[in-house]
Amino acid sequence: MVPRETGGAGSDRARVDLGTFRGYPSVTLAAGAVDATFLSGLGMVGVSLRFDGREYLALPGGIGAYTRGHTLGLPLLHPWANRLGGDRYRAGGRTVDVSGGAGVHREGNGLPIHGTVIASRYWSVERLEATARGAALRACLPFGDHPDLLASFPFPHDLTLEALVDGDGLAVTVTLRSTGRRPVPVSFGWHPYLRLPDARRSSVRLVLPRRDRLEHDERQLPTGATIGEGPEAEPIGRRRFDDGYRLGRDRVLGLEAADRRLTLQLDRHYPYAQVWVPKGHGFVALEPMTAPTNALVTGEHPTVEPGGSFSAGFVIRVV
Numbered sequence: 001m002v003p004r005e006t007g008g009a010g011s012d013r014a015r016v017d018l019g020t021f022r023g024y025p026s027v028t029l030a031a032g033a034v035d036a037t038f039l040s041g042l043g044m045v046g047v048s049l050r051f052d053g054r055e056y057l058a059l060p061g062g063i064g065a066y067t068r069g070h071t072l073g074l075p076l077l078h079p080w081a082n083r084l085g086g087d088r089y090r091a092g093g094r095t096v097d098v099s100g101g102a103g104v105h106r107e108g109n110g111l112p113i114h115g116t117v118i119a120s121r122y123w124s125v126e127r128l129e130a131t132a133r134g135a136a137l138r139a140c141l142p143f144g145d146h147p148d149l150l151a152s153f154p155f156p157h158d159l160t161l162e163a164l165v166d167g168d169g170l171a172v173t174v175t176l177r178s179t180g181r182r183p184v185p186v187s188f189g190w191h192p193y194l195r196l197p198d199a200r201r202s203s204v205r206l207v208l209p210r211r212d213r214l215e216h217d218e219r220q221l222p223t224g225a226t227i228g229e230g231p232e233a234e235p236i237g238r239r240r241f242d243d244g245y246r247l248g249r250d251r252v253l254g255l256e257a258a259d260r261r262l263t264l265q266l267d268r269h270y271p272y273a274q275v276w277v278p279k280g281h282g283f284v285a286l287e288p289m290t291a292p293t294n295a296l297v298t299g300e301h302p303t304v305e306p307g308g309s310f311s312a313g314f315v316i317r318v319v
Helices: 062-067
Strands: 014-021 024-031 032-037 046-051 088-091 094-097 123-131 135-141 155-164 171-176 205-208 211-216 223-231 233-235 243-248 252-256 260-267 272-277 284-289 309-319
Touching: 014 123, 014 135, 024 123, 024 135, 024 155, 032 155, 032 171, 205 272, 223 243, 252 284, 260 284
Parallel strands: none
Antiparallel strands: 014 024, 024 032, 032 046, 088 094, 123 135, 135 155, 155 171, 171 309, 205 233, 205 252, 211 223, 211 243, 243 272, 252 260, 260 309, 272 284
16 A cells, blocks of 8 residues: 655655556655656656656666566666576575576576566555655565565565655665575666767767776676776767676766766665666666676675665766
């Protein structure tokens, strides 16, 4: 059940609107010149992010494609982001085969990709409020309550998503709380489809901090080798990217054109990012990741002990 909007000091400038987006129940958080819309009954995916009425999220393929396992807008990827190197991984003292799990999607090489909660209907909105801080929501997915999800990731836990819109931008935090008797591997991430409205791709500059690029094999899996790269703010032009990076202290990525700049600022619990710039599209995917691609197979991931929790957050702003 979705709670009713609550008011409070500052609620005249911040609001929470319940409605529908292309036929699906939605929640819109608005404050000042910023508003963000999430589908409350379909994966809690973000489907709109507007600054001064201009749209900064892309929805390639439409909502129908998302219901079939494709990504768009602002989707959470869990319990693994990007690819796994095969159907089997070992974590928490046990070997897991994902091939029989529900919601396992596959890419062109047949590898599992983007986890199992895309378009999940197991989310519930627990809190909505408009206060002096802005408009906020909190939603929960009790992963451990659903045997179909546990089939490919048998580590009981709860996921909590918190989003806050204030006059400056959108802040999103995900918290994983272990609810079982074994440690939970952490390998979630996001796949934001970002765009600068009314800006031609050739004129948009890709802004990246100093970083280490992860070398990939022919299946786009990290080989373990890295190449250091300096900061850049260069036009995308005809360039294409599908690269994973290990970030340093500066974890701000972005897009900029003549009259505006979009930034994605990651906290220290997102030490990795994937950058995807496909040919012939007007969006750029700047993807926060808690661990590198294939982390469940290689073991290069954080772990939450029984009873513990792990939180990671990012903020999107437009100047």
